[in-house]
Amino acid sequence: MRASVFCGTSVDGFIARRDDALDFLPDDGGEPHGFDEFFASVDVLVIGRRTFEKVMTFDAWPYGDKRVVVLSHGDVDLKRLAAFPVAVMAGAPADILERLEADGASHAYIDGGLTIQSFLRAGLIQTLTVTRVPVLIGDGIPLFGSLPQDLRLRHVCTTSYASGLVKSEYEVLIAP
């Protein structure tokens, strides 16, 4: 089972403002930078409850028929999404991935700040793709957080785009 991260941040490392605004990110994800290809490669999207709540403010459900798992210890109202394959789960990151693998998934896309951090802490992310948007916002919801030990990365490639986006892909190396 592979698990990957693919997200956009300000140059100072924030994925959203404190009030969840995403206005500093380009509309519609900006210049094409490989998201569609990445999204096509995953068979399940695992998002934190706070990211789910933000997505529910969008005009339309953006994930189509892709299987989506919302992580929450509480109640999540999925009534408006009856037509889509969305479920709620809770548990340790390793258990979540085990359950998804037992259900036939082989590549999970992990999204949401705290959620990404918990999967990184558990050593469960293999690929990390961060696209930096050329802006500093000073404060916000961070992509990264504390770790029990360093997580060494292997730089795979960096691509810069005319609009100023800089996408870097890393492989997470197994901690020594």
Ligand SMILES: NC(=O)c1ccc[n+]([C@@H]2O[C@H](COP(=O)([O-])OP(=O)(O)OC[C@H]3O[C@@H](n4cnc5c(N)ncnc54)[C@H](OP(=O)(O)O)[C@@H]3O)[C@@H](O)[C@H]2O)c1
């Ligand atoms: N720039 C980008 O690419 C990007 C990408 C994704 C998200 N975002 C933004 O990031 C913000 C949200 O990030 P965030 O760090 O605040 O939160 P988050 O990771 O989206 O959600 C955190 C919540 O997820 C639930 N959760 C996480 N792991 C769990 C587990 N193992 N078991 C059960 N529940 C679990 C908990 O919900 P409960 O409290 O309900 O238990 C927790 O409070 C939003 O503004 C979103 O728009 C930006």
